[in-house]
Amino acid sequence: MGTPLGDFIRAKRDSIQPESLGLPDRGRRRSPGLRRSDLAARAGISIEYLTRIEQGRDRNPSIAVVNSLADALSLDPSERNHVRYLSKITAGACSGHTQPAPPRRDVRPSVLETLRVLEPGIAMVTNRLGDVLAHTSAFEAVTSGTGLLDADTPNLTRYVFTDARARTFFTDWDDVADEQAFDLWLAPSVDNSEWFTAELAPIAGLDFTRRLNRHVVPQRGVLRLNHPSGCRLELLRETLDLSADAQQLVVFLPADERTAQAVEQLRHRPHGQLRAIS
CATH class of the missing domain: 3.30.450.180 (Beta-Lactamase)
Structure with a gap:
């Protein structure tokens, strides 16, 4: 089962053309966008670790890893804020939280x-x-x-x-x-x-x-x-x-x-x- 953070990284990777990051076109790919191996290399992490993050098997990567992935994906400031937020709620889901409930509706x-x-x-x-x-x-x-x-x-x-x-x-x-x-x-x-x-x-x-x-x-x-x-x-x-x-x-x-x-x-x-x- 995926996580918000893993889903975002995978979706963003799929939307990036290698040429836009100065990477060579290596021919036909099974899926669109940036190869997992290329993103892992740019972020300085292993392919296996990136796979675990994308698939939701690692739900609490360090801030350094999240920032490295943001750099590797060339995220803009708004996207960086979003990925940091997703990392927090992904970690929160791992530690558990209360039952889903509606928010307060009163206005001060x-x-x-x-x-x-x-x-x-x-x-x-x-x-x-x-x-x-x-x-x-x-x-x-x-x-x-x-x-x-x-x-x-x-x-x-x-x-x-x-x-x-x-x-x-x-x-x-x-x-x-x-x-x-x-x-x-x-x-x-x-x-x-x-x-x-x-x-x-x-x-x-x-x-x-x-x-x-x-x-x-x-x-x-x-x-x-x-x-x-x-x-x-x-x-x-x-x-x-x-x-x-x-x-x-x-x-x-x-x-x-x-x-x-x-x-x-x-x-x-x-x-x-x-x-x-x-």
């Missing part, structure tokens, strides 16, 4: 007050599972008619993978789906992620599990939306980490004047007030 009063200060801006409080825990009225206006907030406990990840309306609402649905799947690795805890993944996988299908196991670090560019009213919106995103709560405050900013005007029009349509969902 001071965070809710921050949302009120941000009115009439577009903002929400969420976690890495995609739970929409609180939001401004402008966020509700921008998502009105899309179905995102229809559930008693709205969840962006579940919406993206199970609601057909999401594929129209998000212009770049594939990118958003990759973002939401990737963020599950950064959930408040391993137990939370396992709980949510087990719940979502049967209804989201193979596309969800494939994206979850790709470990592609998303770029998180401009968020482009097709509002049901006909407005096309382009939003920049600023995410403020509320580390003490394992939550994030996400602020959405119009990327251009056309979007700013459209948001203003949506805000003046009938909609609700600030909501704390718990």
Whole structure:
């Protein structure tokens, strides 16, 4: 049985062409990408040890080995952070942890007050599972008619993978789906992620599990939306980490004047007030 760390290393190795690392093309290979022997040599470890890591038989490689593999794979800073995180949760799975469970849904009063200060801006409080825990009225206006907030406990990840309306609402649905799947690795805890993944996988299908196991670090560019009213919106995103709560405050900013005007029009349509969902 594999591990998050082993799966990432194997997927990354398969995605790399030897020529991109200055290695000679040795002809036909049984699998795409970089040979295991070449990666082991670049990382300064044995092929047998690399095989154990990739197959999940060694779940606790040293920090030095993880860093050597990151160097050998030429990972960028975001990928390096991800592989270090995966090594921690892989080691944690080896030592054992509590039963999978949902995360807390309450939002601190001071965070809710921050949302009120941000009115009439577009903002929400969420976690890495995609739970929409609180939001401004402008966020509700921008998502009105899309179905995102229809559930008693709205969840962006579940919406993206199970609601057909999401594929129209998000212009770049594939990118958003990759973002939401990737963020599950950064959930408040391993137990939370396992709980949510087990719940979502049967209804989201193979596309969800494939994206979850790709470990592609998303770029998180401009968020482009097709509002049901006909407005096309382009939003920049600023995410403020509320580390003490394992939550994030996400602020959405119009990327251009056309979007700013459209948001203003949506805000003046009938909609609700600030909501704390718990």
